[in-house]
Amino acid sequence: GAGVSQSPRYKVAKRGQDVALRCDPISGHVSLFWYQQALGQGPEFLTYFQNEAQLDKSGLPSDRFFAERPEGSVSTLKIQRTQQEDSAVYLCASSRLGPNNEQFFGPGTRLTVL
Amino acid sequence: SQQGEEDPQALSIQEGENATMNCSYKTSINNLQWYRQNSGRGLVHLILIRSNEREKHSGRLRVTLDTSKKSSSLLITASRAADTASYFCATDTGTYKYIFGTGTRLKVLA
Numbered sequence: 001g002a003g004v005s006q007s008p009r010y011k012v013a014k015r016g017q018d019v020a021l022r023c024d025p026i027s028g029h030v031s032l033f034w035y036q037q038a039l040g041q042g043p044e045f046l047t048y049f050q051n052e053a054q055l056d057k058s059g060l061p062s063d064r065f066f067a068e069r070p071e072g073s074v075s076t077l078k079i080q081r082t083q084q085e086d087s088a089v090y091l092c093a094s095s096r097l098g099p100n101n102e103q104f105f106g107p108g109t110r111l112t113v114l
Numbered sequence: 115s116q117q118g119e120e121d122p123q124a125l126s127i128q129e130g131e132n133a134t135m136n137c138s139y140k141t142s143i144n145n146l147q148w149y150r151q152n153s154g155r156g157l158v159h160l161i162l163i164r165s166n167e168r169e170k171h172s173g174r175l176r177v178t179l180d181t182s183k184k185s186s187s188l189l190i191t192a193s194r195a196a197d198t199a200s201y202f203c204a205t206d207t208g209t210y211k212y213i214f215g216t217g218t219r220l221k222v223l224a
Contacts, residue, residue: 033212041216041217042204042214042215042216043202043214045211045212048211050210055210056210056211058211091156091157099145099208102162103147103204103212105157105158
């Protein structure tokens with residue numbers, strides 16, 4: 001079946017612009033995660049959804065970052081008033097509910113803020 | 115901040131040799147997972163080892179876990195050029211957060 005998809009794959013934004021990044025998880029996966037990966041680093045947790053409920057948003061760097069998953073499937077990560085330090089790859093992952101389940105990652109969105 | 119740290123940061127070996135990379139972490143875990151990332155296929159799950167397991171095998175991969183030392187190792191046997199990638203450990207502390215390490219960049223020379 002289809003894996004996790006993300007769009008756009010690449011996004012260039014001018015500093016101050018708002019961006020929206022989309023994630024389509026694997027159908028039926030209850031858990032959805034967003035990560036931020038800087039160049040040469042491992043992914044860093046941003047936020048976690050269980051169905052439509054955002055259970056953990058402790059990793060969001062600032063109040064300019066906002067994520068939603070209104071119907072418990074597709075999720076959007078929005079960054080307002082982008083800054084150069086927001087440049088990174090944003091990864092989405094989904095998994096079945098419960099412990100000891102692997103996460104399936106999308107290809108990521110590479111965001112470059114000029 | 116990232117809980118896990120992989121060691122070495124970079125590793126270069128000849129095809130056919132074994133590659134060993136290590137991961138250390140800081141807090142108690144439910145499980146530890148290893149992932150591979152390359153530009154062609156993104157981040158791919160390799161193997162999961164539960165906190166009550168000490169060793170696990172999958173094909174050419176062997177993972178060990180020592181919870182007393184808070185460390186894990188990933189061994190890739192008979193390496194191939196296609197194994198060239200970055201390898202990350204990720205720990206599940208049971209709080210929904212999967213904490214990734216800093217990664218080991220493996221280069222397998224043909």
